[in-house]
Amino acid sequence: xxxxxILAAFLLVCAAVPSRAEMKITPVASFNLLGGKxxxxxxxxxxEGRMDAYFSPAINLREGHDLVxxxxxxxxxTQDVQELAGGGVLTRQRQSHSVSLKYIYTRDFDxxxxxxxxxxxxxxxxxxxxWGDGLFDYDTVSLGFEAEQERPHGTFTESxxxxxxxxxxxxxxxxxxxxxxxxxxxxxxxxxxxxxxPMDNVSHRLAFSYSWFPERAAMRAGYDIxxxxxxxxxxxxxxxxxGLPPFSGDKRSDIAQNFTLSASRALKPVFVSxxxxxxxxxxxxxSYDNTRQKYMDDYYSYIDISLTxxxxxxxxxxxxxxxxxxxxxxxxLGRLKQAADGTYGNEEIDQTYWLTSISARYPVFGRLYARxxxxxQLSDSNMRYEDNYRYNYKASTYxxxxxxxx
Numbered sequence: 001x002x003x004x005x006i007l008a009a010f011l012l013v014c015a016a017v018p019s020r021a022e023m024k025i026t027p028v029a030s031f032n033l034l035g036g037k038x039x040x041x042x043x044x045x046x047x048e049g050r051m052d053a054y055f056s057p058a059i060n061l062r063e064g065h066d067l068v069x070x071x072x073x074x075x076x077x078t079q080d081v082q083e084l085a086g087g088g089v090l091t092r093q094r095q096s097h098s099v100s101l102k103y104i105y106t107r108d109f110d111x112x113x114x115x116x117x118x119x120x121x122x123x124x125x126x127x128x129x130x131w132g133d134g135l136f137d138y139d140t141v142s143l144g145f146e147a148e149q150e151r152p153h154g155t156f157t158e159s160x161x162x163x164x165x166x167x168x169x170x171x172x173x174x175x176x177x178x179x180x181x182x183x184x185x186x187x188x189x190x191x192x193x194x195x196x197x198p199m200d201n202v203s204h205r206l207a208f209s210y211s212w213f214p215e216r217a218a219m220r221a222g223y224d225i226x227x228x229x230x231x232x233x234x235x236x237x238x239x240x241x242x243g244l245p246p247f248s249g250d251k252r253s254d255i256a257q258n259f260t261l262s263a264s265r266a267l268k269p270v271f272v273s274x275x276x277x278x279x280x281x282x283x284x285x286x287s288y289d290n291t292r293q294k295y296m297d298d299y300y301s302y303i304d305i306s307l308t309x310x311x312x313x314x315x316x317x318x319x320x321x322x323x324x325x326x327x328x329x330x331x332x333l334g335r336l337k338q339a340a341d342g343t344y345g346n347e348e349i350d351q352t353y354w355l356t357s358i359s360a361r362y363p364v365f366g367r368l369y370a371r372x373x374x375x376x377q378l379s380d381s382n383m384r385y386e387d388n389y390r391y392n393y394k395a396s397t398y399x400x401x402x403x404x405x406x
Contacts, residue, residue: 024060027406032371034401038078041394048077050399066104073097078397093124095131109150117142138167138199154212160205167199198233217265228254236286238295252285254300269315275308286334294344298334305329318363326355338385351381351391361403371403
């Protein structure tokens with residue numbers, strides 16, 4: 001069904017594009033192959049590889065009409081902690097592949113850009129897990145439209161995107177588990193309310209931004225809001241007096257909002273930039289810990305703040321050196337902290353991330369570059385119970401290899 005939708009949208013876009021015998025194609029491509037090591041709390045993993053690929057044969061159909069197909073893919077063999085399903089999960093290998101198509105219609109100083117994309121992400125948590133069998137593998141289908149108006153004082157941008165995300169391996173499979181329940185009523189309510197695909201969701205995203213250019217600087221302010229609905233994930237309530245599982249008839253919905261501000265300036269050969277973001281996720285989903293009979297409302301809701309300064313030194317021969325810093329603070333609004341033994345406290349969890357990244361590249365031959373990168377991440381939290389997710393860790397990665405651009 002989703003493949004049919006993508007094909008139909010593709011044909012619709014192509015039909016709307018004016019035909020012309022003479023077209024200009026400008027291919028853009030990049031590829032890098034790196035190898036390196038990952039350290040988690042001073043424990044080293046084996047030497048593994050990383051690969052990134054990008055290809056886009058931009059097509060100019062005629063003046064004011066452009067078609068931009070894009071393929072991008074990456075593979076990471078170095079283990080790291082990823083935010084998945086509401087917490088930090090240690091993954092060993094990841095790969096993703098994405099194809100997209102964008103049509104750009106330009107009229108005077110205005111641009112209109114319908115777009116469509118499909119991506120597939122594969123995640124391996126253990127070495128013996130086969131590709132395609134990962135619990136957190138997911139597929140994403142997206143349709144969107146963007147409008148841009150360039151004016152003497154700045155540029156306005158508005159966009160709408162629809163996303164459909166499915167986790168083919170993340171299912172409760174309760175239909176095969178009735179033998180483990182001695183209470184038939186309990187099994188019936190679980191199978192009715194839990195849902196077969198509780199992580200599948202659809203999202204609607206609206207975004208607005210304004211860019212302006214005082215002197216030699218570039219400034220951008222933006223706001224976006226996303227409504228996400230989980231059609232098969234029932235709301236968890238506090239356990240009632242009957243002792244039945246705490247499900248309600250409502251389904252989970254999240255609203256995520258972000259306010260962003262960024263600035264950059266070229267002071268040749270140095271390029272400096274800084275960004276700030278304030279985000280708020282509001283969710284109606286709670287959590288019930290049956291082991292400790294503890295219910296928490298707003299379990300997934302949080303407010304987070306981030307700052308991202310960076311500096312790049314770019315020389316005429318193509319050499320580059322970049323230093324970046326990211327600070328992020330997360331305040332959970334309903335998720336309570338726990339001691340190492342699982343005992344709940346009275347305060348909500350807060351978490352602080354620090355990420356330092358250093359990278360450099362040097363031309364070897366033509367558009368072939370030698371490249372190296374080092375990342376160090378620190379996560380600190382008042383949460384001490386980590387049987388389900390990682391909250392406190394120190395992680396570092398170094399990578400060396402080659403990069404090619406076309």
